[in-house]
Amino acid sequence: MTAASQTPAAPARSAPKRWPTSLVLGIALLAPLLVVAVAGPWLAPYPYDEMNIMSRLQPPGPDFWFGTDEYGRDVFSRTLVGTTNSLVMGVAATAISLLVGVPLGLVAGYGRGRTDEIIMRCMDVLMSFPPILLGILVLAVTPPALWKAVVAIGIVYVPQVVRLTRAITLELMQEEFITAARLRGESTAYILFHEILPNIWPPLAVESSLRVVFAILLGAALSFIGMGAQPPSSDWGLMISEARPFVEQAPWIALCPGLAMGITVIGINLLGDGLRAVLDPRNTGGH
Amino acid sequence: MTALVPLSAAASPDPTPTPASATAVSALLEVRNLTINYASPRGTLRAASDVSFAIRPGEVMGLVGESGSGKSTVAMAILDLLGEAGRIDGGEILFEGTDLRRLSAAHRRRLRGDRIAAVFQDPFTSLNPALTVGRQIAEPLVQHKGFTPRQAAPRVEELLAEVGIREPRRIAQSYPHQLSGGMQQRVLIATALGCDPKLLILDEPTTALDVTVEARIIELLAGLCESHHLSALFVSHNLGIVNRICNSVCVLYGSEVVETGRTRDVLARPVHPYTKGLVAALPRITTDRRHRLSSIPGTVSKLSGASESCVFAPRCPFAEETCRRLPQALRGDAAGNSVRCWKAEALAGTPWPEESTASRPQAAPPARTAPLVQVEALRKVFGERRSILPWLRRDGTVAVDDVSFTIQRGEVLGVVGESGSGKSTIGRSLLALIEPTAGTVLFDGADFVKQAKEGDRDLRRRAQLVFQNSAASLNPRKTVGAAMERPLVLAGRQGEAERREMIAALLTRVGLPAAYADRYPHELSGGERQRVNIARALATDPEFVVCDEAVSALDVSVQANILNLLADLRDELGLSYLFITHDIAVVSHIADRVLVVYGGTICEEGPIGRVLRPPYHPYTEALLSAVPRLSGAEDGPEPERILLEDSTAPPGGGGCAFRGRCPRKLGAICDERAPPVQTAADGHRIACHIPLAELAERASVFPELAALH
Numbered sequence: 002m003t004a005a006s007q008t009p010a011a012p013a014r015s016a017p018k019r020w021p022t023s024l025v026l027g028i029a030l031l032a033p034l035l036v037v038a039v040a041g042p043w044l045a046p047y048p049y050d051e052m053n054i055m056s057r058l059q060p061p062g063p064d065f066w067f068g069t070d071e072y073g074r075d076v077f078s079r080t081l082v083g084t085t086n087s088l089v090m091g092v093a094a095t096a097i098s099l100l101v102g103v104p105l106g107l108v109a110g111y112g113r114g115r116t117d118e119i120i121m122r123c124m125d126v127l128m129s130f131p132p133i134l135l136g137i138l139v140l141a142v143t144p145p146a147l148w149k150a151v152v153a154i155g156i157v158y159v160p161q162v163v164r165l166t167r168a169i170t171l172e173l174m175q176e177e178f179i180t181a182a183r184l185r186g187e188s189t190a191y192i193l194f195h196e197i198l199p200n201i202w203p204p205l206a207v208e209s210s211l212r213v214v215f216a217i218l219l220g221a222a223l224s225f226i227g228m229g230a231q232p233p234s235s236d237w238g239l240m241i242s243e244a245r246p247f248v249e250q251a252p253w254i255a256l257c258p259g260l261a262m263g264i265t266v267i268g269i270n271l272l273g274d275g276l277r278a279v280l281d282p283r284n285t286g287g288h
Numbered sequence: 289m290t291a292l293v294p295l296s297a298a299a300s301p302d303p304t305p306t307p308a309s310a311t312a313v314s315a316l317l318e319v320r321n322l323t324i325n326y327a328s329p330r331g332t333l334r335a336a337s338d339v340s341f342a343i344r345p346g347e348v349m350g351l352v353g354e355s356g357s358g359k360s361t362v363a364m365a366i367l368d369l370l371g372e373a374g375r376i377d378g379g380e381i382l383f384e385g386t387d388l389r390r391l392s393a394a395h396r397r398r399l400r401g402d403r404i405a406a407v408f409q410d411p412f413t414s415l416n417p418a419l420t421v422g423r424q425i426a427e428p429l430v431q432h433k434g435f436t437p438r439q440a441a442p443r444v445e446e447l448l449a450e451v452g453i454r455e456p457r458r459i460a461q462s463y464p465h466q467l468s469g470g471m472q473q474r475v476l477i478a479t480a481l482g483c484d485p486k487l488l489i490l491d492e493p494t495t496a497l498d499v500t501v502e503a504r505i506i507e508l509l510a511g512l513c514e515s516h517h518l519s520a521l522f523v524s525h526n527l528g529i530v531n532r533i534c535n536s537v538c539v540l541y542g543s544e545v546v547e548t549g550r551t552r553d554v555l556a557r558p559v560h561p562y563t564k565g566l567v568a569a570l571p572r573i574t575t576d577r578r579h580r581l582s583s584i585p586g587t588v589s590k591l592s593g594a595s596e597s598c599v600f601a602p603r604c605p606f607a608e609e610t611c612r613r614l615p616q617a618l619r620g621d622a623a624g625n626s627v628r629c630w631k632a633e634a635l636a637g638t639p640w641p642e643e644s645t646a647s648r649p650q651a652a653p654p655a656r657t658a659p660l661v662q663v664e665a666l667r668k669v670f671g672e673r674r675s676i677l678p679w680l681r682r683d684g685t686v687a688v689d690d691v692s693f694t695i696q697r698g699e700v701l702g703v704v705g706e707s708g709s710g711k712s713t714i715g716r717s718l719l720a721l722i723e724p725t726a727g728t729v730l731f732d733g734a735d736f737v738k739q740a741k742e743g744d745r746d747l748r749r750r751a752q753l754v755f756q757n758s759a760a761s762l763n764p765r766k767t768v769g770a771a772m773e774r775p776l777v778l779a780g781r782q783g784e785a786e787r788r789e790m791i792a793a794l795l796t797r798v799g800l801p802a803a804y805a806d807r808y809p810h811e812l813s814g815g816e817r818q819r820v821n822i823a824r825a826l827a828t829d830p831e832f833v834v835c836d837e838a839v840s841a842l843d844v845s846v847q848a849n850i851l852n853l854l855a856d857l858r859d860e861l862g863l864s865y866l867f868i869t870h871d872i873a874v875v876s877h878i879a880d881r882v883l884v885v886y887g888g889t890i891c892e893e894g895p896i897g898r899v900l901r902p903p904y905h906p907y908t909e910a911l912l913s914a915v916p917r918l919s920g921a922e923d924g925p926e927p928e929r930i931l932l933e934d935s936t937a938p939p940g941g942g943g944c945a946f947r948g949r950c951p952r953k954l955g956a957i958c959d960e961r962a963p964p965v966q967t968a969a970d971g972h973r974i975a976c977h978i979p980l981a982e983l984a985e986r987a988s989v990f991p992e993l994a995a996l997h
Contacts, residue, residue, distance in 0.1 A: 177761035178771075184719060185775045185828060186748040199765040 024275020030268030034261075038084045045078035049235050058251045068253035070243065080257045083235035088265070090151055090236075091217035095209055097155025098162050098216075103205070105159070106166025107193045110174065121167070124160040132157045136223050145228045154216045154223070165208055169201050203277045210273025214266045221262070237262050315342035315382070316519045317366070317487055322379035324361055324370070334543050335361040335374065340618070341538045341548060343487070348513050348520045350534035350551065352527065352566075354843035355814070358543040363491050363523045367406055368396045383487070402432040405480035409492040411472035415464040421475050422460030428482045447478040452508055469707075470501035474508070481512065488513070488520040494529065498706035499870065500932045503914035506533055507931060525843065527570055528916025531555050539563050542599035545618060549625025555918055559627045559636055561604045568640035569848040570918060571873040573900060573990050580852055581877060582640050584845035587813045598629070605641050606631060658733065659694035660832055660864050661718060666691045666727035668713050668888075687713040689888040689945075691727075695832070700858060700865040702879030702896070704872050704911070710888035711868045715834040718866060719751055731832070749779060752825035756837035758817035762809040768795075768820050769805030775827040794823040798853060815846035822853065826861075834866045839874060851877055872915055876900065881971070884908045887945030891963075894972030900990060903983035905974045906952045912989040944977065952978060 037044060046066075053073035061068045067076040109120040130138070136153040173179060173196075182192050221238020237258035244254035324336040336358040343349045353359040364370050366381055368388065381388045383404065388396060400406075405428075408414050415424060425447055426440035435443070441460070448456035451474040464472055473493060480488060490509065494502040510533045513520055524530050530537055531551060538548040539562065547560040558564045568582035586603040598604070601611040610630070620626040629635070672684030688710040695701045705711040716722040718729055720740035729736045731751060739747045755761035762771055769791050776787045792802035798819040809817055818838065825833055835854065839847045855878055857863055869875050875882055875896070882899045884892040884907065892905040899908060910930040932949045944950070947958040954977050963975045974983065 177755040177757055178763045180721060181753070181755070181761055181824070182774075183721065184748065184753055185778055186745040187774070187778070196763055200763070 021275045021278045023271045024279060027268050027271030027273075027275050030264055031272060034084060034088065034265060034268065037081050038088045041081040041084050045075070045081045047075040047078045049079045049082040050074065058247065058254075060251070061253050067257040068251065070240075070251070070254045071247060076240070076254055076257045079235045079240055080237065080261050083237050083240060083258065084261065086147065086234070086236040087217050087220065087238070087262070090147070090154065090220035091213040091265075091269075093151045094154035094158065094216040094220070095212045097152060098158035098212060099205070099209060101155070102159045102162025103166050103198075103201070106163040107170055107197065107201075109163065110167040110170025111189065111193055111197070113171075117167070120163065124163050127156070128160040130157075132219055133222060133226070136219065137226075137228060150220060150223050150228060154219050157219065158212055158216065161212070162205075162208070165205065166201055169204060170197055173197050173200055203280045206276045206280065207273045210269045210276075213269050217262065217265060314344055316345045316347075316384060317521070318342040318380075318382040319362065319366070320380040320382065322362065322365065322381065323377045324358070324365055325375050325377050326361075326373050327375065328373070336365070337543045339379070339540070339543075339545055341545065343519045343521060343536075345486070345519055346513070346517045347536060348510075348522055348534045350530035350537040351521055351523045351540065352525065352530055352537055353540035354525060354566075354845065356542075357540040359523050359525075359540050360491055362540075363406075363489050363521060366521070367400060367404065367489055368393075398432065401428045401485075402483045403485055404487045404489065405483070405485040406489040406491065407473070407476050407480050407493045410496045411469055411476055412464075412496065414476055415472055417464050420461055420463055421467070425460070425475065425479045425482060428479060432483050443482070444478075447481055448475070450481065450512070451475075451478045452504075453478075468501075469497050470505060473497060473501075473505055477505075477508065477512070481516070484516070486519060488518055489523070490520055491523045492525070493522075495524075495526070499914045499916075500706065500910055502529070502916075503929060504931050506916075507929075509533060526916060527555060527567065527844075527918055531918050532916055539566070544599055544628060545626075546600065546628045547626065548618075549623070553623065553625050557636075559625070559632050560600075560629050561606050561635065561640075562600045564635075564640040565603075566844060567918065569845045571848070571851070571871070571877050572917070573873050573876050573912075573915070573993070580642075580855070581848035582642060583848035583852060585849075587815060587846070606635055606638070657697070660697045660699075660732055661695040661866070662728075662730040663691060663693050663714075663718065664728045664730070666714065666717055666729065667725050668710075668717060668722060669725045672725070687888050688717065688724075691885075691888070691890055693883060693890070693893065695864050695866060697831070697864055698858070698862045699881065700867055700879045702875035702882040703866060703868045703885060704870065704875055704882055705885035706870055706911075708887075709885045711885050712836055713888075714885070715753070715836050715866055715868050719753055719834055721753075745778060749775075749828040750830050751832045751834070752828060752830040754818075754821050754825050754833060754835045754838040756841055758814050758821055758841065759809065761821055762817060764809055766808075767805065768807050768809065768812070771809075771820070772805070772824050772827050775824065779828060790827070794827055795820075797826065797857075798823045799849075813846075814842055815849060818842060818846075818850050819853065822850075822857070826857070830863070832864045832866070834868065836868045837870070838867075840869060840871065847874070854878060872912060884911065889945045890975065891946060892972075892974050894969070898969055898972040900993060901988055902986050903968050903974060903980055904986060904989070905976050905983070906950050906978070907946045909986060909989060910951065944975075954978065 042049070051074060053069070055073065057069060057071055057073040059069040059073070067080070069075055070079070105120055105124075109117045127135070132154075135157050136150065138153075179192060179196060182196050187196070217237070221236070221241060224236045224238035225242035240258040241255045244251070244258075247254055318340075319342070320340050322336050322339040323334075325332040326335050339358070339362055341349065341351075351359045351362060361370070361374065364374070365376060366383075366388070370376070376389065383399065388399070391399075415421070422441065422444045423437065425444045426435070426437050429435040429440040429443060430437060444460050445456040448459055453459050453471065453474055459467070459471070459475075464475075467475065477493075493509070494505050497505060506529055509520070512518060513533075522530065522534055534551045536549065537551045537554050539546050539554065539560065541562045547554055547558065547563045554563060555567060558567050562584070565582070565584040569584060571581060584603055585605075597612040597614065598607070598616045601607045604611065614630060616628045616630060618626045618628045619632070621632075666688055667686070667690055668688040669684035669686050671682065673680060673682040675681050691710075691714060693701065703711045703714060713722060717724050718731075718736070720729070720737045723737060731739075731747060734747065736747060736751070762768075769788075772791045772794060773787055776790055781787050781790065788805075791805050795802050795804055800816060800819050800823070804812070804816070804820070809820070812820065821838075838854070839850050842850060851874065854865070858865060858878075865878070867875060867879055872882075879896050881894060882892075882896050883890050884899065884905060886907050892899055892908045900912065902909075904912070910932050913930045914932075930951060932951065942962055943959045944963045947953055950958065957977050961977070963977050965973050965975045966980050967973050968980055968984070974980070976983065
């Protein structure tokens with residue numbers, strides 16, 4: 002019997018992939034947010050900075066769906082308009098941490114030895130700073146601005162990305178397909194970006210979706226202490242911070258931005274989870 | 289047997305129960321019509337369908353099958369450890385006459401570890417690294433017998449002594465990492481014996497161990513079962529071991545029992561076509577390199593429900609139209625054996641079809657020209673640190689010590705050794721994946737390590753590697769085609785159409801459909817993936833391939849396929865192989881010459897026919913005698929086995945690497961001086977202090993091999 006005649010019959014491939022529920026739900030939650038982020042100022046029933054002393058601290062009602070704040074500004078309108086700032090802060094900061102962190106992690110994991118030591122010890126130093134303090138450090142010397150807050154948040158999260166990337170790289174380096182690549186004479190760059198990187202994306206996608214959420218929260222914290230978005234401009238974190246003194250008198254001021262933040266967090270988490278499932282080729286076809 | 293229990297089959301003179309006639313009274317464990325399904329995202333998968341067998345007190349039953357046959361699932365079901373996805377959909381598991389499934393979970397837990405104990409495959413992960421061995425052996429005693437840990441201590445030592453550990457008190461206080469694999473498995477056996485169980489479930493208990501260690505553990509288990517009148521269910525894929533330890537055997541294929549009966553009947557005269565194939569595909573020690581292994585074509589198909597036809601029909605050479613229409617029933621014969629094949633009587637005397645040997649020309653003896661690979665005094669030390677500061681200096685572990693050999697063009701050199709013998713390090717050094725500490729590797733006259741460092745792609749192209757783990761050696765995110773395309777791109781094949789054509793040709797070459805290029809590795813079976821690996825290695829058009837345990841992870845039937853493929857490729861493309869393996873039977877099918885390595889040194893070297901016959905190096909002799917074999921009654925009594933001490937770290941310093949375990953150690957000379965290399969015959973060299981004449985006096989381990997010339 003020759004080898005060719007032993008060819009097993011090709012088993013039928015399974016049905017085309019279905020979108021996982023988590024991905025559909027995530028998109029369903031995030032799509033309106035994106036619309037609001039772009040069209041917020043036009044959708045808002047009132048201008049976000051219009052003060053109305055006569056109707057300050059109004060509870061939610063037919064005129065003001067989510068009530069008004071201490072200056073009589075419509076909380077709902079401010080939340081809609083603040084979407085842009087919050088989302089940009091989260092996504093841009095995460096992008097910065099990925100852009101810096103992934104290559105560093107790859108190099109550390111692949112190079113090992115001294116390269117690894119140097120990169121990881123630098124990351125340890127960075128991690129030992131409390132995130133807020135690091136944010137303040139970046140912002141304190143110059144006047145606060147939103148983009149500076151974004152960069153600061155991005156840098157704060159670089160070590161986590163580096164650690165994750167390095168851990169997965171180290172694990173993959175043990176795999177024989179990397180040895181096979183070295184054996185056929187592939188360059189280091191090819192191995193890093195074509196063999197290792199595609200295997201890092203799925204866990205990184207999940208991690209990044211969490212990162213976006215943390216970045217929004219940290220951005221809120223920075224705005225809260227006055228280092229992020231500047232009044233009277235609107236940002237969810239800033240709004241919650243402004244609501245703090247009135248939390249007993251008018252709890253609704255924090256409700257709307259809080260809800261918006263919750264929806265974002267859940268939506269992005271679901272999206273990340275769904276992405277991981279879709280990106281994995283092992284989730285298609287047979288076993 | 290009582291009259292109350294109806295017997296479906298004619299009462300047989302032989303007391304060995306068959307699934308059909310077993311009685312609840314005589315059987316300790318009886319599995320009746322067990323059906324287990326696994327829920328998966330793509331519907332239910334059948335893991336066991338209508339599985340029935342019985343184990344009587346004192347009986348050791350082998351549960352045999354290839355991966356995916358459902359053998360471990362059945363064992364897990366008996367232990368109530370199926371997990372979330374597995375569901376028992378029918379049948380009974382009777383232990384001492386009570387159906388385990390009717391008992392409460394708490395009651396079942398009380399049985400487990402007390403009356404029913406288990407030993408699993410991997411001793412390295414079965415023990416908790418944070419607890420002393422003694423404490424872990426005491427655990428079942430504390431749990432089931434109400435001992436305090438202090439009270440348990442004498443019993444723990446007793447148990448350790450029983451499993452052949454010489455210093456029980458010291459070992460009880462040590463941690464798992466301080467023990468060798470064989471010792472760890474002994475500890476686990478001691479743990480299982482703690483509560484004096486009635487039934488042992490042994491799930492591949494020796495698969496992770498070296499052959500010489502395996503031989504000792506099997507000996508121990510066989511002795512314990514006899515002295516304690518223990519029953520055991522021995523789950524294994526290794527027919528040789530089953531032959532040695534089991535009274536009866538139950539062969540599973542595609543989640544069904546296909547044949548069951550007394551071991552000596554089933555393995556010596558298999559009736560079911562699958563059992564015939566399995567026995568025929570087993571590599572046996574041979575000196576005829578041209579002999580093609582028999583193989584079972586095709587792969588196990590995934591079953592998702594009750595089948596309409598015989599499960600084995602798609603791979604069966606005897607299948608006819610009726611087989612595809614008729615679901616098969618298990619039928620017993622007068623001797624108490626049962627077979628699930630309607631053609632059983634007709635096929636009883638028919639052997640598995642032999643692979644034709646005519647197609648293989650006798651390869652011309654390798655030309656005595658300049659060797660293709662020349663290794664000179666290779667030495668590799670891991671973890672050594674040199675420094676002018678004495679406290680920073682660290683001695684490394686010597687993996688390979690002063691190894692020299694050559695490989696001719698078109699020659700297959702086998703490297704046989706156990707784990708830690710340095711065989712993989714040798715292979716990787718040849719490919720410059722590891723930089724040798726000392727010594728040179730010449731490939732076609734050029735310094736391979738130096739050239740590879742300088743990025744010489746042409747030299748890289750000419751030497752390739754086939755890995756053991758077919759899954760890990762393919763990037764899970766790349767299709768088969770993409771994985772095979774890269775070597776072609778690197779070789780300068782620019783045209784995409786040309787590359788696609790070459791990939792299709794390569795896939796056909798290794799016996800896969802060209803359409804497989806679009807598949808991802810996880811969509812292929814283990815044997816198919818290994819074919820892809822071979823195709824990828826061939827893509828660079830190499831002259832030399834290192835096969836690092838390339839067939840070790842495969843099922844017997846697939847292993848035979850891949851071995852035949854490798855042999856064909858050698859003949860047709862004139863390839864040279866360095867064939868690294870722990871399995872001497874495999875190597876005897878493909879290699880021209882063999883190196884037997886131990887502790888990083890070569891102890892014996894020579895043409896395969898000479899290494900298999902005396903004179904033997906004491907290690908080779910032990911290794912050969914430990915190989916589990918299928919020997920029927922016609923082969924006469926099995927020769928005495930040489931059992932080595934459990935492996936310990938090879939002693940440092942000068943002297944023979946094997947001296948720590950050598951049963952024939954002479955004395956101080958073995959400790960102090962490296963053994964001299966003695967030439968027994970042309971190309972047959974043995975490194976030992978014992979004079980050749982004395983080595984030659986030993987009887988052959990394989991008397992069935994005809995004397996040379």
